[in-house]
Amino acid sequence: MEITKKLRKTQGNSDVRPLSRYESWSLWSKAWFVAIFWLIRKICLENQKGFKEFTNIRI
Secondary structure (H helix, E strand, C coil), rough: CCCHHHHHHCCCCCCCCCCCCHHHHHHHHHHHHHHHHHHHHHHHHHHHHHHHHHHCCCC
16 A cells, blocks of 8 residues: 555645536536436336337237
């Protein structure tokens, strides 16, 4: 563990400013919407595959 500590670079002060409260909420909201979108899409595609198999049955 000491080797990795020695290899680390110390970060100096950068010109990156912290996010405002609005920017933080906006970023988190977008991330959650994207995650929910992909979850719903996955569920719909799984159901669609099952539905196609069900409709291919001929009576």
